[in-house]
Amino acid sequence: MTSPESRDYSFSKSRKYPRSSGVTIDDSFPESKSTQKPKLLQKRKTLPVQFSVSGQLSPWPTYTSGQTILQNRKPCSDDCRKRTSSWQQQPMGIAKPRYLEQLENYLRKELLLVDMGTDSSQELRLQPYREIFEFFIEDFKTYKPLLSSIKNAYEVMLDHQREKIRALEPLKAKLITMSEDCNERILAMRAEEKHEISMLKKEKMNLLKLIDKKNEEKISLQSEVSKLRKNLAEEYLRYLTERDARKILLADLNELRYQREDMSLAQSPGVWGEDPVKLTLALKMTRQDLTRTQMELNTMKANFGDVVPRRDFEMQEKTNKDLQEQLDSLRADYEEVRKEHEILLQLHMTTLKERDQFSSELQDIQHTSTPRPDWTKCGDVVAGGPDRWQTLAEGKNSDQLVDVLLEEIGEGLLREKDFFPGLGYGEAIPPFLRFDGPVQNKKPSRKDVVKLLKDAWKERLAEEQKEKFPDFFFNFLERRFGPSDAIAWAYTIFENIKLFRSNDIMSQFYAVLMGKMTESVYINQKESIAQLLKEMINADSQNEGLITMEQFSTILKSTYPLKNEEHIQELMEAAGWHPNSSSADLFDYRSLFTENEEGQSEPFVQKLWEQFTVEKDEYLQELKQELGLELYEDVTPSKLRRALMTIDPTLDKQNLNTHLSQAFHIPVSELPEDNEDESIVTRLQTAMERLHMSDVKRVGPREPESAS
Structure with missing residues (x-):
């Protein structure tokens, strides 16, 4: 065995080269860490270690670059120099260490055995690498704690990943269940749509049958009309035949009458005693009369041969008139049926569109709908408890309650801030907020902010209003708190009035400060309320602060003559009037104009402001309709x-x-006259937005159309 120092040094040389990184594992590894170590030691005994010539582990393949690396290192001990010189004396043709070859062969065989298994997994493929790593840990005693900690860290991470995979499996099953549920809902909706489509198809078939029936009636009526025309033609021919027969009969009767007269003259005894000359002359005159009568008869036949008798003409005219009326009635019925058919088709198409629209809206609502919130839960988290929340939520809808809740949350967050970030010196930044760096939060109460805003309005109304409102606001803060604290108070006041939008004084001051509303709107509204209070004081002859509802209604109508009855009734209801109450009841009118310590007005004053906004919108909408232009078109002063x-x-x-x-954003002196050539134009949308910011209201009633 080699010494620990030689193994440590060879390991320090070899760790400059990259090694393989982590491998993804599964949680199906059967053996524990305690059972792995004896097996690893047994396998390790079977692996001989290849020594270098100098008794140290071979530094292969670092012999090619080891010299350069050692030259760049810091000076070390004599042992390091000896090791360096021993490495430099090694021959250049050293082969791969036997120990490394045995480790690679062992790893290759183990991987081959794992791959040949029927149920091999990533955990089993990771086992040979673990064994090789254990060999390194056992060989390098000096680095064994570090390598063991690295191995333990990876093992802990792998165990954590296994637990995470096990935890995600129920979520996967739940996701599959939800997917099946959604598919069932979709199938149910499709079945419902199919049923509705079948019903509409049946209705369509019924309408088509009705149309076919009307068409059949139309065809039968047309056939009846053609039959009546044919009968009329036959009657006309029959009357013509009768007329000709009558003429022939009259001619025969005349001829027979003449013959009878001639025979009577011939048989008369007195005729033979007459003078022949006289008879000849009478015969001649008679023949002349006959010729003249014949000519007149021929003329009458030529002129009146085709004339129908008046009685027959009137009868036929009456029949024709009746038939024409029937035809007109049938035509009207047909036109009405045709229009009804077109209307039904349009209704059918509209119903289909509405059905599709409602279906899509239903799907959107099903995807996005949320249960109605229980606002009583907010009483447990709002400062002041349920009693204060009940006071805040009284008479407010869900949208207003969301604003109130956001204000309460924002107030808490605002008080937690000690500093505000400066917005810089950009042109888009208001002048009173131009500062770079952190700004201190003064953390005033809502009551203090309202009092400060009221003082600012009093000072603004007292001066001549030469400077712009944002500049006046910052100068007011400098005069009140000094130049050093003015910017801090400006940021503090701005954040407060931007947050509390439900507060009348703060919201109006914020609108004027940011240029969303002109000062004249606030000033004129305050003057109007003051004038109304003055009228009530004048009506209070006893100076008791009480007037009747009848007097209150009369004062409202005289002060606001342009308000309709509906608006007057809304104001009276906001003041506390009920339809069942008597008009002679007294009430305290001064309480209508009071404000609480946080600057919140009474419902009556809020209703006045709301009606002013509505009347302004109606007035501007009427102006737009009178212009007859779109918002993107240009408008001139004339x-x-x-x-x-x-x-x-x-x-x-x-x-x-x-x-x-105000609409064209130019001085009054530069406005052109009505008859001058105007070159000043602006977009209608821009003009309407500027008028909406200003104090625009109706001065008098519009004249009726007939009078104009």
């Missing part, structure tokens, strides 16, 4: 001026110019 005057005829010139200035 078009917008005419549209505003159409929907709001009582709008004065000052407010009109103010609206145009």
Whole structure:
């Protein structure tokens, strides 16, 4: 056996070359670590070790580069130099060590035996490599703890992977079960769709049968009309034949009458006693009358030979009129049936589209639907307990409750922050937030923030408003807290008002500060509420703070004459009026305008603000409809001026110019006149967004269409 030092040195030389890495294993290895070690020692005894000439393990194949590597190493002890010189004295033609060849042959045989097995696995293929690694651990005593720890680490990782694979097998079975369940649901839905399709097909067949029946009725009516026309033609021919026979009969009767008269004259005894000249003259005159009468008769025949008797004409005309009415009625019935058929087809197509749409929506809902949340659970996690959560959630829908919950969570996270990250000095950053570096969180209460915002509004209303609102806000903070703490308070106030959107004062201040709403909107709304309170105070003659509901309704209608009855009723209900209550009941009107310590207004003031927003949206939508343009089209000041005057005829010139200035973002002095050539245009969508930010409202009622 070689000394530990020689084995350690040879191992240090050989570890500079890469060795094979880990192998994937299975959990079917039958033997434990305790039973493996005796077998490994028995096998190790059968493997002789090949020594080098100098009594050390051979450094093959490091003889080619060992010298260069040793030159780059740091200076070592004399033993290292001796070993280096002994290696340098070795001949260049050293073959592969016998010990290495025996290890490779042993590994090859073991792998071959494993591959010949019927149930060989990756765990069995890993066993020969483990044995080789055990040989190295037993040979290199100095590095045995390190190599043993490496082997134990890999064994622990392999055991962990086995346990993880076993844990994932139930999940795989559960996944298969869920897949089968989903397939069954899909098959059930398809069966339901097939049943619905069959029902629609039956309905279609019934409609087709109805259409065939109507077509048959139409064909029968057409055949009846053709039959009536044929009968009319036959009657007409019969009447013509009768007319001709009548004419012939009249001619025969006239001829017989003439013959009878001639015979009576010939048989009369007084005729022979007459003068022949007189008789000749009478005969001549009679013949002339006969010729004239014959000519008149021929003229009458030529003119009125084809004339039908009036009675027959009227009878045929009446029959024709009846048939025409029947035909028109049948045509109307046919047109109505045809229209009904088209409507039914359209309804059928619409039903199919709706069926497909509802089916897709049903699938989306089934995939994305979630159970309705139990909001009472939030009372256990919100600060203040269930009582405070009940106060916060009163009268709010699910969307508003989500906002309230997010505010509560965000407030907790905001108080945990000690510093805010600076946003830098970019152009997109508001001026009062331009700072680079961490900013201290002052952590004020919500009450302190509301009080600070109220003071800022008071100071803003007291000055002339020459500077922009963001600059004023930062200057106000500098005057209040000093230049050193102004930026910290700016970040703190900004994060608070951005979080608490349900708070009226914070949300309105945030909208004005970020340019989403002009100051005039907030100021005019406050003035309107103050004017309403003033009217109520004037109506309170006893100065007791009480008025009747009837007085309250009258004041609302006089202060807001453009509000309809529905909006007036909403305001009265927000003030506490109920349909069953009497109009003579007194109530405290001053409580409608109070605010709590956190700046939250009463429902009446909130309803006023909500109605103001709705009325502005309706006014702008009416303006868009009057313009008749799409949002991507351009609009000029003249078009917008005419549209505003159409929907709001009582709008004065000052407010009109103010609206145009805000819509086109230019000063009032630069606005062109209505009859001038305008080169100022802007996108309709941009103009509508600017008007929505400003204080736009109706001044007077729109004139009715008949009057205009």
